[in-house]
Amino acid sequence: MTKRLMGPKTLLFPMPAVLVGTYAEDGRADAMTAAWAAACCHAPPCVGVAVRRSRLTFANLEARGAFTLNVARADKAVAVDYLGIVSGREVPDKLARAGFEAVAATKVDAPILPGCPVNLECRVVGRLPLGSHTWFVGEVVEAHVDEELLTEDGKVRVDALDPLVFCTSSQDYHRLAGPVARAFSAGRALER
Amino acid sequence: MTKRLMGPKTLLFPMPAVLVGTYAEDGRADAMTAAWAAACCHAPPCVGVAVRRSRLTFANLEARGAFTLNVARADKAVAVDYLGIVSGREVPDKLARAGFEAVAATKVDAPILPGCPVNLECRVVGRLPLGSHTWFVGEVVEAHVDEELLTEDGKVRVDALDPLVFCTSSQDYHRLAGPVARAFSAGRALER
Numbered sequence: 001m002t003k004r005l006m007g008p009k010t011l012l013f014p015m016p017a018v019l020v021g022t023y024a025e026d027g028r029a030d031a032m033t034a035a036w037a038a039a040c041c042h043a044p045p046c047v048g049v050a051v052r053r054s055r056l057t058f059a060n061l062e063a064r065g066a067f068t069l070n071v072a073r074a075d076k077a078v079a080v081d082y083l084g085i086v087s088g089r090e091v092p093d094k095l096a097r098a099g100f101e102a103v104a105a106t107k108v109d110a111p112i113l114p115g116c117p118v119n120l121e122c123r124v125v126g127r128l129p130l131g132s133h134t135w136f137v138g139e140v141v142e143a144h145v146d147e148e149l150l151t152e153d154g155k156v157r158v159d160a161l162d163p164l165v166f167c168t169s170s171q172d173y174h175r176l177a178g179p180v181a182r183a184f185s186a187g188r189a190l191e192r
Numbered sequence: 193m194t195k196r197l198m199g200p201k202t203l204l205f206p207m208p209a210v211l212v213g214t215y216a217e218d219g220r221a222d223a224m225t226a227a228w229a230a231a232c233c234h235a236p237p238c239v240g241v242a243v244r245r246s247r248l249t250f251a252n253l254e255a256r257g258a259f260t261l262n263v264a265r266a267d268k269a270v271a272v273d274y275l276g277i278v279s280g281r282e283v284p285d286k287l288a289r290a291g292f293e294a295v296a297a298t299k300v301d302a303p304i305l306p307g308c309p310v311n312l313e314c315r316v317v318g319r320l321p322l323g324s325h326t327w328f329v330g331e332v333v334e335a336h337v338d339e340e341l342l343t344e345d346g347k348v349r350v351d352a353l354d355p356l357v358f359c360t361s362s363q364d365y366h367r368l369a370g371p372v373a374r375a376f377s378a379g380r381a382l383e384r
Contacts, residue, residue, distance in 0.1 A: 001295060001306060001309075001338050001340075001341075002224060002279065002339040002340075003306065003311075003336040003337065003338060003339065004336070004337050004338075004339050004342060005298075005334060005336060006334075006335040006336070006337055006346070007334065007335065007372075008236070008237045008331070008332045008333050008334060008335065009237055009312075009332060009335045010231035010233075010234070010237045010238070010312075011263070011310050011312060011332075011335045011337065012210070012230065012239055012261060012263065012310075012312070013208060013232065013263050013310065013348070013350065013353060013355040014206070014208055014209055014233050014350075014355055014357060014368060015205065015230060016204055016205060016206055018204070022296070026265060034231075035231075036230050036232055036234060037204065037230060038204065038207060038228050038229060038230035038240070038242070038318075039204050039207065039227075039228045039242065039360070040228055040240070040242040040322060040325060040327045041200035041202075041242060041322035041323050041324055041325040041327070042202070042244075042323070042324045042325060043324040044200070044322070044323050045201055045202045046199045046202070046322050046323070046325075047202055047204055048230070048232070048240070050230070050231065050232040052234075066193055066227070069204060071204065073204070074372050076374035077372050077378055078373060078378045078379055078381055078382065079382065080376070080379070081373060081375055081376065081378045081379030081380040082378075082379030082380075082381075082383070083379070084375070084376070084379065085379045085380065085383070086379075087381065095321055097382055098382060106197075114193060114195065118203050118204075118205065119193075119195075119333060120202075120203060120204070123359055125229065125322075126320050126321050126322060126327075127372050128232075128318050128327070128329065130207045130232060130233035130236070130238050130317075130318065130329060131233050131234075131235050131236050131238070132233055132234045132235040132289055133233040133234060133239060134285055135232045135233070135320070135327070135329065136254075136381050137320065137322060138328065139200070140200045140201060140203075141200050142197060142198075142199065142200060143198040143199065143200065143201045143203045144195040144196070144197060144198070145195065145196050145203065146193050146194070146195060146196075147193075147194040147195065147196050148193075148194075150196060151203045151323070151362075151373050154198070155361045155362050156203065156205070156359075156360075156361035156362060157362065158205065158206075158359045158361075158362050158364070158366065159295060161205060163205040163206055164372075165206060165357070165368060166375060167348075167350045167368075167371075168231070169348035169350075170343075170347050170348060170349065170350050170370040170371075171374065171375040171376060172350070172373065172374050172375055173371065173372050173373045173374075173375055173378070174350065174368045174369065174370070174371050175368070175369050175370075175372050176206060176357060176359075176366045176367070176368060176369060177366065177367050177368060177369040178366070178367075179332065179359075179362075179365060179366050180266050180356075180364075180365050180366060181269035181270060181362040181364065181365045181369050182273075182364050182365075183276070183363040183364055183365055184273065184276070184277060184303060184363060184364065185273070186269055186270045186273040186274075186365070187210070187270055187271070187272070187273030187274030187275070187276065187277045187278075188274075188277065189270055189274075190270065190271065190274040190289055190290060191274070191277070191278065191301075191344075
């Protein structure tokens with residue numbers, strides 16, 4: 001296989017397309033689309049998200065020390081993209097325009113978006129300034145999931161969740177096809 | 193929509209399933225499967241990955257200060273899962289058993305896996321100890337992409353890449369279905 005050297009580029013595939021919920025200084029709920037997000041610790045349970053210094057969300061995170069990550073469904077791609085294009089500084093009612101309600105989280109000073117099927121309440125416990133972006137780490141203190149997505153034993157049904165996915169380079173949103181293998185299981189076939 | 197409170201859980205969907213390449217103390221190439229990884233800065237271009245303290249990869253990262261992220265194809269799910277189950281401490285030839293070759297990266301002290309279609313060479317520039325896991329940030333100094341995956345204008349064709357995706361909770365691997373919308377574009381429809 002011939003490889004092409006592309007130079008220094010963050011070509012990581014794929015990334016989740018999530019909405020970062022924060023309160024602005026005036027108490028208004030805001031949300032920003034982010035694809036640069038990940039779980040980053042098991043105990044305590046933490047997630048991280050990269051935010052540009054110029055963003056309203058950056059100021060809100062610094063002021064409130066809290067955020068939510070809201071997993072968006074694939075059928076909300078247009079609204080999610082809109083929330084990534086437009087700033088709450090210029091369009092104060094961007095959430096309403098995108099068709100999302102916001103309600104107060106139960107344990108942190110940030111809004112959750114009930115129109116998203118999974119919502120993580122996070123308290124900022126770490127920040128790593130890297131250059132254009134800062135990596136904010138939030139300890140997840142509560143997770144909300146739409147009842148209808150859960151199996152009897154409390155697992156999230158990914159097919160019903162239908163999460164929105166972002167791919168860099170071609171810059172398009174995708175959805176998931178069916179599962180291809182069981183994790184922590186399929187690989188046992190290669191053990192002796 | 194009724195929500196169920198799930199407690200503090202990192203329910204973020206979906207995550208990429210990548211292979212973290214490092215050299216061990218004795219110079220042997222090793223790779224660990226990771227789904228907790230993300231791009232985290234544009235300038236300089238950085239990616240991050242969460243690694244448990246007990247992992248051989250953790251020791252290798254601390255000793256060598258370099259790693260690669262290798263994007264795996266969906267048809268490699270069994271091999272990828274195996275590389276996440278088995279430690280290079282117990283199975284020194286785990287890469288060969290999984291069917292992956294390793295070659296020296298061009299700019300950092302870490303191995304790349306040419307059998308993966310995208311390979312990012314990273315120099316460790318930050319670390320954030322969080323508890324069970326440390327978030328390692330690497331500046332991407334070179335990216336390799338299989339020629340046949342690139343469009344004429346140098347974009348990665350996601351359909352041809354067919355990246356492997358991990359979903360928590362149900363703990364299965366998925367692949368992507370087709371694109372659902374263009375990023376930084378579809379949302380313009382909601383602007384006035």
